[in-house]
Amino acid sequence: MDSSIIQNKFLELYDKQPSLVRSPGRVNLIGEHTDYNEGFVLPAAINKEMIFAVAPNDHSRCRIYSYDMRENVDVDPTAFQPSKYTWANYILGVIDQLQKQGLMVKGFDCVFGGDIPKGAGISSSAALECGLTTALNHIFEFGLDKQSIAKISQKAENEYVGVQCGIMDQFANMFGQRHQVIKLDCRSLEYELIPFKIDGYKIVLLDTNISHSLASSEYNVRRQQCEEGVKILKEQGLEVSSLRDVSLDMLTRFRTMMDAVVYRRCRYVIEENKRVEEACRLLEQDDLPAFGQKMYESHEGLSKAYEVSCEELDFLVDQTRDNDSVLGARMMGGGFGGCTINLVKEEALASMTMDIEQEYQQQFRRELKVYIGDIVNGTEVMSND
Structure with a gap:
């Protein structure tokens, strides 16, 4: 601005x-x-x-x-x-x-x-x-x-x-x-x-143009469910203070002690932490296609296990899966609306966004907003008195 x-x-x-x-x-x-x-x-x-x-x-x-x-x-x-x-x-x-x-x-x-x-x-x-x-x-x-x-x-x-x-x-x-x-x-x-x-590629944000009322309340519910999982593990004598301390083996061992939903939430978080570390290694190796696959895996977990996606977000991600110009896509943010983040080949940007805008309009009778992102510096003072 x-x-x-x-x-x-x-x-x-x-x-x-x-x-x-x-x-x-x-x-x-x-x-x-x-x-x-x-x-x-x-x-x-x-x-x-x-x-x-x-x-x-x-x-x-x-x-x-x-x-x-x-x-x-x-x-x-x-x-x-x-x-x-x-x-x-x-x-x-x-x-x-x-x-x-x-x-x-x-x-x-x-x-x-x-x-x-x-x-x-x-x-x-x-x-x-x-x-x-x-x-x-x-x-x-x-x-x-x-x-x-x-x-x-x-x-x-x-x-x-x-x-x-x-x-x-x-x-x-x-x-x-x-x-x-x-x-x-x-x-x-x-x-x-x-x-x-990402030379030759752009960060593209596809905005569903919806914000379900569930977002804020369900965000707090997810946090409580994760804390419930940690509490149960502590009661079994494990020295853990957050899901950061929990391995999949530990979680699986005490699975029967947990509500099935709490187990799924905790499992997703543990797997997502591992994905971040793997994704960083892939960036250091300049392996963008493999990095993109980690984005798809992340979305699958958010949609099926953590259940913070919605029909519109899933639709947008699914539309990119067989598109060679898209390396990866996933929902971003708290969920229940908002954007998907996509890595898109620059030369295919116009055609990809035009096609997906039309498909989204046809499916949901709603405008899809598109933002092209560049990574910039953080908050800063621009001028002094």
Whole structure:
């Protein structure tokens, strides 16, 4: 998005020069629903972003305007209640967390907007949280490092918004590097940057243009089911703190102690962690076709074992299976809607997307949105006061 649009709106509303921050969305190549199980993920920052224009004010109030929604909130940073606007609660969650860290958030003015599609699974929420936290860190000189900003942003979503997300989205948002993917250990937060050499191919996001109401509630249910599996294993005397510590042999040994659904959920997470490690080795060997097959395996697990896919996502993945121009495809994000992520041969991009748009329209009577992704740097301050 052109940052001047947001900057000009800020000048119109508040008549002063702001600081500017850009905050990207993210893709996740493989490793879905593993982050809150202390596992491995392989995300990257993507060229869909939010722009924030922010400056301190003399009013002891936080005045925030959403350019895209044409809505605003005006709150006292020392005493506020949840907002009727969904987007505002992510903002309030950040202010709440900063206060809990002992950091004084004074009055500020903010305009933000961007081109991250909502409900597409590209994590507009993390861009909103990390972008604002970075902006406030900048204008109030809190001295927070990237990891602290990621953790504060995650807690804002967990504790104020009530979505029990893991750390992946916020970490990718802050630590993204151009042309590289991040192999992140969600337990230790140790990470490795792996070059993503896809010359001749493009990351293509196919947006179902749906967001089933199940997404948020079922996300929390999946987390509880995984925790239930770990609890059962602990009761059998195993020294495990998360599914990260559990092997398939261990899980199978105590299968009869578990509900069949809990067993399937746990098995998927263990297998997905292994897939991430195998996928990283394949990237280091420049074996993109084999990497693509791991994406298909991931989708199969998400659809059949973890059951967070939906008819539209499965349809889009199935349409690519016999297409030689597509190396791999899978659903991405929390599930029940959003995008599939695809690795598509650049020369076949136009024909592939045109064909699949027509097939999707015919099947579901709904428009398919297509986004071409490039991997970019994470959240950063664009200009100073």
